[in-house]
Amino acid sequence: MMEYIPVLVLVFSFLLLLSIGTPVAWSIAISAMLTMLVSISPIAAFTTVSQRMGTGLDSFALLAIPFFVLSGQLMNKGGIAHRLIAFAKTLVGALPGGLALINVIGAMLMGAIAGSAMASASAMGSILGPEMEKEGYSKEFGAAVNITSATTGLIIPPSNVLIVYSLASGGVSIAALFLAGYIPGILTGLFLMIVAMFWAKKKKYKLGEKSSLKEVFKTFIAAVPSLFLLVVVIGGIVTGIFTATEASAIAVLYTLILGFVYKEISFKSLPEILLDSSATTAIVMLLIGASMSMSWVMSYENIPQNISSALLGISDNKVVILLIINLLLLFVGIFMDMTPAVLIFTPIFLPVVQKLGMDPIHFGIIMVLNLCIGLCTPPVGSVLFVGVGVANTTIGKVIKPLMPLFLAMILVLFLVTYFPELSLWLPRVFGLLD
Numbered sequence: 001m002m003e004y005i006p007v008l009v010l011v012f013s014f015l016l017l018l019s020i021g022t023p024v025a026w027s028i029a030i031s032a033m034l035t036m037l038v039s040i041s042p043i044a045a046f047t048t049v050s051q052r053m054g055t056g057l058d059s060f061a062l063l064a065i066p067f068f069v070l071s072g073q074l075m076n077k078g079g080i081a082h083r084l085i086a087f088a089k090t091l092v093g094a095l096p097g098g099l100a101l102i103n104v105i106g107a108m109l110m111g112a113i114a115g116s117a118m119a120s121a122s123a124m125g126s127i128l129g130p131e132m133e134k135e136g137y138s139k140e141f142g143a144a145v146n147i148t149s150a151t152t153g154l155i156i157p158p159s160n161v162l163i164v165y166s167l168a169s170g171g172v173s174i175a176a177l178f179l180a181g182y183i184p185g186i187l188t189g190l191f192l193m194i195v196a197m198f199w200a201k202k203k204k205y206k207l208g209e210k211s212s213l214k215e216v217f218k219t220f221i222a223a224v225p226s227l228f229l230l231v232v233v234i235g236g237i238v239t240g241i242f243t244a245t246e247a248s249a250i251a252v253l254y255t256l257i258l259g260f261v262y263k264e265i266s267f268k269s270l271p272e273i274l275l276d277s278s279a280t281t282a283i284v285m286l287l288i289g290a291s292m293s294m295s296w297v298m299s300y301e302n303i304p305q306n307i308s309s310a311l312l313g314i315s316d317n318k319v320v321i322l323l324i325i326n327l328l329l330l331f332v333g334i335f336m337d338m339t340p341a342v343l344i345f346t347p348i349f350l351p352v353v354q355k356l357g358m359d360p361i362h363f364g365i366i367m368v369l370n371l372c373i374g375l376c377t378p379p380v381g382s383v384l385f386v387g388v389g390v391a392n393t394t395i396g397k398v399i400k401p402l403m404p405l406f407l408a409m410i411l412v413l414f415l416v417t418y419f420p421e422l423s424l425w426l427p428r429v430f431g432l433l434d
Helices: 002-019 024-039 042-056 060-077 080-092 098-113 117-134 139-154 160-168 174-180 182-203 213-238 244-261 270-300 303-314 318-335 338-355 360-374 382-391 395-418 421-429
Strands: none
Touching: 002 024, 002 270, 002 303, 024 042, 024 270, 024 338, 042 270, 060 080, 060 117, 060 160, 060 244, 060 270, 080 098, 080 117, 080 213, 098 117, 098 139, 098 182, 098 213, 117 139, 117 382, 139 160, 139 182, 139 360, 139 382, 139 395, 160 174, 160 270, 160 338, 160 360, 174 182, 174 213, 174 244, 174 360, 174 421, 182 360, 182 395, 182 421, 213 244, 270 303, 270 338, 303 318, 303 338, 318 338, 318 360, 318 395, 338 360, 360 395, 360 421, 382 395, 395 421
């Protein structure tokens, strides 16, 4: 019975703190400390947890996060979103649900450049939301499409969450993870577009005008400088010219120059952009530090090993174990933000799936894809709140149009889970896997 006491203290203290409205980062750190108090003296517990929070941030790879956050802010303010939307509009504007499809493609392109779901939801919602309403689309449907499509930016690289997973997994190749995210991310976007088209046909939303080849070419040329960042960042990482951290710094420099060229960013607006980026980075880093302390405490108390033994005791069937893990992660995603969830649950579930012969890169994509769904669900779905806020509607009204889009995301999740080549084919093609 004694071996279960740390687990009970950890789980119940964490849930209690969350239920009374304690911020997630503090809930994680305090519950980790309370768990340590079961095993060691108070002074040692305080020292250990604070030390682990500090050393958890002592990683060169984590330097990429503040740079990618800043580049995302620069893209959001620098007119890049407008050019991507204009290009997407010429491609799919005349199809059923054209404006919804533009939202999805715009979010995918924004994700491939900025890697931020929040930036994508904010930019796409504020630009396309009013236009969709003007064309007769319901506000709630527009918000639902914006919320779900924004998460594709966390799977399509560059992705801060994949960098965090690389850290949590013990150093899985970031380049391989980035390549592995492309097909699942594009597949998610395609499934969301199919659902949006059916919904638009059912509601008989107005069709847009078909664009000429000349218009397509013109908007493409206007979007090329923005899209070229994708070639620079991902191409440089995959070919080994520079690391993910160096690529993130290059992304900042490139987007800053682009913002000045487009005359959307001025020296006067830079302090606000830097402050916003600093605030976002501080929140992310506090979450990472707290989560790393909880991961260490769990390891110290042998919690991952016990959970691993329990899961493998239920069944040794790979299909069953993966189904259980996916269901658990879907549940976790409802109550926990993505970054701490990745840092806490990777050391628990990764050893289990590796015993079943799964590649850690494949599992990383499954985990991120799974937790993206949690970002669209209450009570802690950050992208949900941004999307609803930008659309000036309520969560209750958005739930109905969200449901078919949720199902599309879950279907992609299970396809990626049980067909490993969807994740592993590109890394293998580029020689990053045996």
